[in-house]
Amino acid sequence: MEPRCAGRSCVRARTGTALVLSAALVLSAGQASGQAGSPAGPVPPQLLAARRAALMGRLGTGVVVVRSAEEREDEAHAQDSSFRQDDDFFYLTGVEEAGSVLVGVADGAGGGRWRLYVPERVPAQEQWTGARLGPGAEAVALTGVADVRAAARVVADAPELLAAGGGAGGALWVGGAAPRSCAVRGAGCMDALVAPFAAGAGGTVAPLGPQLAGLRLMKDADELRRMRQAIAITVAAQREAMGSAAPGQHEYEVEAVIEAAFRRRGAERVGFPSIVGSGPNSTVLHYDANRREMRSGDLVVMDIGAEYGYYTADVTRTIPVTGRFTGRQRAVYDLVLGAQQAAIDSVRPGTTLGRLELIAREYMRANSGTICGGGSCDRFFIHGLSHWLGMDVHDVGSYATTLQPGMVLTVEPGVYLPGESLGVRIEDDVLVTAAGHEVLSAEAPRQAAEVEQLMHAGAAPAAAKR
Numbered sequence: 001m002e003p004r005c006a007g008r009s010c011v012r013a014r015t016g017t018a019l020v021l022s023a024a025l026v027l028s029a030g031q032a033s034g035q036a037g038s039p040a041g042p043v044p045p046q047l048l049a050a051r052r053a054a055l056m057g058r059l060g061t062g063v064v065v066v067r068s069a070e071e072r073e074d075e076a077h078a079q080d081s082s083f084r085q086d087d088d089f090f091y092l093t094g095v096e097e098a099g100s101v102l103v104g105v106a107d108g109a110g111g112g113r114w115r116l117y118v119p120e121r122v123p124a125q126e127q128w129t130g131a132r133l134g135p136g137a138e139a140v141a142l143t144g145v146a147d148v149r150a151a152a153r154v155v156a157d158a159p160e161l162l163a164a165g166g167g168a169g170g171a172l173w174v175g176g177a178a179p180r181s182c183a184v185r186g187a188g189c190m191d192a193l194v195a196p197f198a199a200g201a202g203g204t205v206a207p208l209g210p211q212l213a214g215l216r217l218m219k220d221a222d223e224l225r226r227m228r229q230a231i232a233i234t235v236a237a238q239r240e241a242m243g244s245a246a247p248g249q250h251e252y253e254v255e256a257v258i259e260a261a262f263r264r265r266g267a268e269r270v271g272f273p274s275i276v277g278s279g280p281n282s283t284v285l286h287y288d289a290n291r292r293e294m295r296s297g298d299l300v301v302m303d304i305g306a307e308y309g310y311y312t313a314d315v316t317r318t319i320p321v322t323g324r325f326t327g328r329q330r331a332v333y334d335l336v337l338g339a340q341q342a343a344i345d346s347v348r349p350g351t352t353l354g355r356l357e358l359i360a361r362e363y364m365r366a367n368s369g370t371i372c373g374g375g376s377c378d379r380f381f382i383h384g385l386s387h388w389l390g391m392d393v394h395d396v397g398s399y400a401t402t403l404q405p406g407m408v409l410t411v412e413p414g415v416y417l418p419g420e421s422l423g424v425r426i427e428d429d430v431l432v433t434a435a436g437h438e439v440l441s442a443e444a445p446r447q448a449a450e451v452e453q454l455m456h457a458g459a460a461p462a463a464a465k466r
């Protein structure tokens, strides 16, 4: 990119100097940026409509305002500036445009109507940003929202939207990205967009997030397609990392293998910073500096997740960098693996994340023997067993929710012994099904012998491996 500007700030900086080019710019509909070129492809509009209808069904009378993410203008943090849409906004619209707003009017009977506002196309800006979606037929086709208008009109339209369909006097639900002007995320921020709606609503202003969290817990067909691919990509990266890791490499070299494997397969970005922690770093839960030179005898915890089409995987494997576990490492590894398997075996509709964690801990208490000096190793299992997985790595939804088919959770026990520089975590992604569960990340070697076998099978000649 140009070194001193990013995104739309370029246009403002250059306006009036050299934008003669724009006259020749063709507004090509085929390249508009709704989700153009995304490896995951678009979300089917009928599924977007079903999500919006399900949301309406949860609400009483009132108005919903969902704001898209904004482009970053902070050039001081340009290394982290690529645009990513707000999860809730993407979930409901499939649109990647910044500066957009989705407004819904709920009629109190489970129905209502939606209107999408997206920025008008500006040819002079598109020379810098690429083609935009713009209000029009393409946005209608992409989202299934029949009424798409220019974003500049949304505030002026507020009175009409409130009056329509019983919106006036009802509640106002505010969701999506927090505006830049608000220090605190949530419904309490009355900026120029929300205030006119709040003034006309009946006084109740509530965050939309909890309503959407209940929906996002249950993955629909397109969400599962994306998650399966994110997980398949991550499993492939785990296998490549196992095949190439060796003493003398730095943790970042393993990270590079992993993230190259992600990108080669169409992952847009990491779902979270890749954790490659060797030796003492294997006992640091969120270690992601990945700077240490790995040494013979180290265990390496690789906790990684590709993001594909806005959905992330989260898969952890722990490997011996030499390709062979020591007896001590193997004992701890097999205890963690057994605890994980006990919990996975118990994943089925009707149970809870809390119950699964108890099962994993009970397994450790019953099987620790002398591994942790007489007491149970579960006192060194210092984090929770599970979290929801989806658009966010720690996805939305109450942890007290009873499991139902269509939910995706992680199962990730660990034991961390800093005094021995010995940490083991094993994590898989599990879909709840009517019959019980499906381990979506099952293709990543998990038994100690399988890990060792792959590491030796994948071993390149010593010279290539360093």
Ligand SMILES: [Mn+2]
Residues within 6 Å of the ligand: 314, 387, 410, 412, 427
């Ligand atoms: Mn996790």
